[in-house]
Amino acid sequence: MTLGLTTPASAASNSITIKVDAPYYMPGAKSVDVVASKSSGKRVYYTMYLQQLYTDGWKTKQSLKGEFVKSTPTKRFYISTMITGQYRIKLKAYSNAGKTKHTGTYYSKSFAVTR
Template sequence: MKKLLITLSIIVAAVLCAPAAAAVTSGHKTVAGHTISVSTDANSYTPKARSIDVTARKTGSEMGYYRFTLQKKVSGKWKDQRFSLVGSFKRATPAKEFYIVNHTAGTHRIKMTIYKNKNWTGVKGHVYTPSFEVRK
């Protein structure tokens, strides 16, 4: 019985500590000395989808300031859409949502811009997710 409880405890701990699955992730990129990755919650969005959820993680505990921008591929070029979401984080951003109802169908990606200052000035660099599809 004791071995069973230990085994179950290990399994529960592994499940609770496992990272959330992300369907599209940028891979890791170093920007200003921090390794950063950006993820969405799916690799395609159907007409029933409500939002595109985006998160980012970084190394280090220094405060980071960011802007998530949804981009759409138009005539072979990436174009910023009119909505962007800003925030600050030390290790991981809270989930941010781009509501599907505000966007058209097509190929999209998320651009994360990292800033030096808390007023979102002084660009340090960008991290991009791979592309994903939005269907309407």
């Protein structure tokens, strides 16, 4: 995991970093591998979205849910379901399992997929 960025939509004291395993994916690639992590704090409940850039903005294509304290296990979004384009990972974090207490929104750097 080399490509990471912490971009909270609103300032938070405990930032989350989202890392993907490459800046671009060629036709032979199988998946985009993603890890979200933070330095410390309480359990985070999240929904992670794979988004594709269109002329009218970012559109969600897939999502994964989970929870973590320090870091997520590696999450995979499979290339076979994607078309050529620019993508990013969006993570919405919550402080409760019911996901009613939103604590922040975070983004990875964008990455390219070529099919």
